[in-house]
Amino acid sequence: MHQHSSNDNKNIIAVIFINFFVSCFEILGGYLSGSLLLISDALHNLSDSVSIVISYIAIVLAHKKTNQKYTFGYKRAEILAAFINSGILILITLYISFEAILRFISPNKIVPITMLIFAIISFFGNILSTIILHSKSKHSFNIKSTYLHMLSDALASFAVIVSALLILYFKFYAIDSILTIIIAIYILREAIQLLIKSTKILMESSPDTLNLEEIKMAIESIDNVKNVHHVHMWSVSGNDIFLEIHIELNDMLLSQTEIIKQKVYNILKEKKINHINIQFETNSCLSKSILCEDKF
Ligand SMILES: [Zn+2]
Ligand SMILES: [Zn+2]
Ligand SMILES: [Zn+2]
Numbered sequence: 461m462h463q464h465s466s467n468d469n470k471n472i473i474a475v476i477f478i479n480f481f482v483s484c485f486e487i488l489g490g491y492l493s494g495s496l497l498l499i500s501d502a503l504h505n506l507s508d509s510v511s512i513v514i515s516y517i518a519i520v521l522a523h524k525k526t527n528q529k530y531t532f533g534y535k536r537a538e539i540l541a542a543f544i545n546s547g548i549l550i551l552i553t554l555y556i557s558f559e560a561i562l563r564f565i566s567p568n569k570i571v572p573i574t575m576l577i578f579a580i581i582s583f584f585g586n587i588l589s590t591i592i593l594h595s596k597s598k599h600s601f602n603i604k605s606t607y608l609h610m611l612s613d614a615l616a617s618f619a620v621i622v623s624a625l626l627i628l629y630f631k632f633y634a635i636d637s638i639l640t641i642i643i644a645i646y647i648l649r650e651a652i653q654l655l656i657k658s659t660k661i662l663m664e665s666s667p668d669t670l671n672l673e674e675i676k677m678a679i680e681s682i683d684n685v686k687n688v689h690h691v692h693m694w695s696v697s698g699n700d701i702f703l704e705i706h707i708e709l710n711d712m713l714l715s716q717t718e719i720i721k722q723k724v725y726n727i728l729k730e731k732k733i734n735h736i737n738i739q740f741e742t743n744s745c746l747s748k749s750i751l752c753e754d755k756f
Contacts, residue, residue, distance in 0.1 A: 472516050475589045479509040482585035489578025493571045496563050497620050497636045497643075498578055500556040504647070505586075505613065507552050511545040522697065535697035539661045546655040550648060557644040564637035572628035579624050583617035590614050612650065616643045657698075664694035667701055670731060675703075676750055678727045682720060684710045689748045693733075702735040703728060711742050 486502030518541035521534035
């Protein structure tokens with residue numbers, strides 16, 4: 461378990477404000493200088509502020525206790541937030557790439573000095589957010605994704621500074637579009653990975669680190685276990701693993717199954733499966749398939 465103190469909350473709120481101001485500032489800079497790179501960086505920062513607000517709400521929800529309505533608690537909210545964040549990010553990035561291609565075909569005038577001044581100030585804003593979030597990035601799936609994100613944003617702002625210099629000294633106007641597209645590809649790659657990861661959890665997929673067939677064989681090697689079937693395995697938050705399993709035994713007293721249960725628990729705990737639901741039976745299921753064949 462990890463605790464989120466009110467200090468963490470203050471840090472996240474600070475990052476939201478910094479991001480919001482950097483975004484407004486960059487939009488102004490992009491408008492004044494004519495740089496798409498600044499505007500794309502601004503839109504991106506703005507979407508970040510929205511994402512962080514969602515993440516923040518998710519973290520608060522994740523620490524709410526379970527109740528009779530939400531028996532799994534609210535941890536899944538964090539995954540839902542990651543899913544929405546990455547989806548929004550992908551849409552914005554695709555839009556910016558499209559704009560950059562249009563500008564590459566017909567370039568427009570950029571005022572490099574204005575672009576440079578705004579880029580330098582935004583760069584320091586992004587660096588500040590990254591430093592604030594860095595210490596919090598160890599535990600949580602979503603905080604970590606937010607931190608990585610801030611880091612790539614700081615790199616992006618640095619690229620804006622470099623391209624302002626290239627325009628200033630070499631009149632290399634196309635760099636604005638070229639870098640916008642490169643940054644977009646980089647962000648897209650990260651957003652797609654996050655989307656895939658959160659989609660897998662939302663689809664209740666078995667965690668990538670575990671092999672169902674291996675678990676089945678380990679349990680079937682226990683004395684008196686005839687077979688293992690009808691398995692469900694999933695994760696609620698990305699940090700926990702749930703397992704539901706039918707185990708067919710030789711007929712015996714219920715009290716005698718306790719030792720078998722303990723052996724099964726030991727096997728599963730070793731694989732970091734922390735929420736286990738076993739159904740012992742003699743010969744009640746027709747299907748002995750490892751997979752669920754129920755028709756709902
Ligand atoms: Zn970002
Ligand atoms: Zn069964
Ligand atoms: Zn089932």
